[in-house]
Amino acid sequence: MREPILFETLYRTDPRGKSFSDLAETEYFQPRIDREKRGDKFVFFVRETHGYFDDQQKKAESVTETFNPEDPFESREEAREWYEQQLRFRTANGFVHALAWDPFSPDRTSYRILSYADESPKS
DSSP: OOEEEEEOEEESSOOTTSOGGGSSOOEEEEEEEEEEEETTEEEEEEEEEEEEEETTTTEEEEEEEEEOOSSOBSSHHHHHHHHHHHHHHHHHTTOOEEEEEOTTSTTSEEEEEOOOTTSOOOO
16 A cells, blocks of 8 residues: 655645636646555655646646656665655756645645755756
């Protein structure tokens, strides 16, 4: 069973305080780290989906897997490095606004602007 342990939704436009119908673009990428139990240990995968949000129907449309390697990482730290590499790649393409679920904040989300200005994305 896949269990997401880390994910963020990346946008080109700052989505805070706006309905998706107010945004110029509703395209998003959602990289994540999943963990799966294999035998007696957990292994980790870096995966990503891409889609568009339909505000009228309140659901994601055209959702596709854009990154889904078959080989797992043995450690969470290794998976985190690949996750960060995927964030650098998306940031280089303008997806710098990151929203994540945060159960401790009043609106249940956290926001950050991604910046990897000193680094070039690895391919």
